[in-house]
Amino acid sequence: MAQGTPLLEVQGLKKYFPIKRGVFRHTVGHVRAVDGVDFTLRAGETLGVVGESGCGKSTMGRSVLRLIEPSAGNVIFEGKDVTKLSKSQMRAMRREMQLVFQDPYASLNPRNTIAQTLMEPMQIHNIGTRSSQMERVRSLLDRVGLDPEYANRYPHEFSGGQRQRIGIARALTLNPKLIILDEPVAALDVSVQSQVLNLLDDLQEDFNLTYIFVAHDLSVVRHISDRIMVMYLGNMAESADSDELFIDPLHPYTQALLSAVPIPDPDAKRERIILQGDLPSPANPPSGCPFHTRCPMAMDVCKREKPVWKEVKPNHQVACHLY
């Protein structure tokens, strides 16, 4: 793992979506999808981002790439603040940062052959001749475990797992340094899911890739991540090294989340913390700590004050008044 300067530094990242009402589309409020996220990531590392639906994990991933324009904060990639770049500078920068989507069915153009889909990034960035592009396509397909002969087929001819391999090949086309994987295995069957996870492991090793792995499945995130960040309602709840987080979860939300995951072992005995109620709306988040409405350990201070983000153990941060 590379030492020294981090590859990616995210500071105070926020994304508020305006809520517009009425004939004149007045802004009547904001959905605070991401409400202040900070992290640093070194080259070759994987940061897992977990949380339930609506916690802002996908929006966070997309804001880093500026596919969604962040409302505030800095995204510093190799020393350059991505949020300050012009459109054309940003386009050049995107060669370094790619995205793999959840739904392999929806993210490939059904009218394009696999070769057309994989060559498009090279054409946009004017890389190589047609024949060298085709050569690249064939080697990429081979690298992600598909027969290079499939290059002229259409997406509908592939299974979900194969399409996700194509999605990964597309992300690799321009030799990026950072790949944001947004629920990359959520739509896949268990047996195929593990094939894709192993492929991601291998590619990271071979190309020294840095991953931000956004997912809701905790066992998958634990498997692939070096560090994990738990998000709740647009806020960071806890962050720690992968093993540490599962051994000693500090935030009551992390504890509840871990205890809720069904374990495929009928003998596994454990205390299950069943959270009451639903996720509050990010358009109208609770005062103080966003988790206090469902927290089994909520105190008076939790309703009034938002807990600060602090390092409680080495490399283990949490936002909770208990610590």
Add this chain to the structure above:
Amino acid sequence: MSKVLESTDLQNVLEVKDLQIEFKVDEQYYKAVHGVNFHIAPGETLGLVGESGCGKSVTSMSIMRLLKDPTKVSGQIIYQGRDLLKLTENQMRQVRGNEIGMIFQEPMTSLNPVHKIGRQIGETLLLHRGMSASRARKESIEMLKRVGIPRAEQIVDEYPHQLSGGMRQRVMIAIAMACNPSLLIADEPTTALDVTIQAQILELMKQLAKENGTSILLITHDLGVVAETCDRVAVMYAGRIVEEGSVRKIFKNPQHPYTRGLLNSIPKLTGERKRLEPIEGNVPSLRNMPDGCRFAPRCPFAMDKCVAHNPELFEVEDGHRSRCFLQEGGQ
């Protein structure tokens, strides 16, 4: 509970025998379910596990007779001594929602968006119990309370879109349980929900089933959910049951290479993180089913005879069966 035990003490609530389901695609029939047999005892929860396309959902739909022409369903589906496949549509209507309840994966698409919650729960009560509208309403509120919905008196007059996913699934359970069915079919009931909400819903299903002595057929792809909720498990692959047994046997001593492969391929929450052992290849498509054992093309132990012949379900030990030549003649 005691009432159920008296009447059906020795009898299974449901017995599915040699179930075959064929779909018509481009003027040709393809078999999606191929000779499936299973039973559910009173108060028992049976998990039907498998990956997409293995036939688990269509099996559950065939029990409710929800598959329409040109789909062909044959075999026997014996519910409380009656073959459901032989009932008239009118008789079947008496069974659906009354004796057998069903909940689906997507609560938003299975609730009617233009009717209030109360009406949707009350509908089953009006239809099957002949209740008056006012009693049905009272009963609906009672059901909402039983499934843990706060402000039941107000929610009864709200529409599905006003509720969260977890709340909608609770409403679905309230509808399914309104007539106190002896069998509940739950098809991926928590797949669309977040883990903390999933934990609530599974807990609720377990508790209701225990209180009423309801048998459950739980269809899922999530082995964790199976381990935590089921008594027995049937693993399906490509239209056939490949292994069945008690939860303990299946998870502690899996026999079929597919079951073992599934268990090995899921990342663990505890212990050392190591490379996953996936099952190579893909699930075969309906149009292109391999001859012999359908798992043979992906099986690390495949022998010559696996390609040529389809193995029977061999008894490994009492109540634990595996469809694999490795277990031929017992252990």
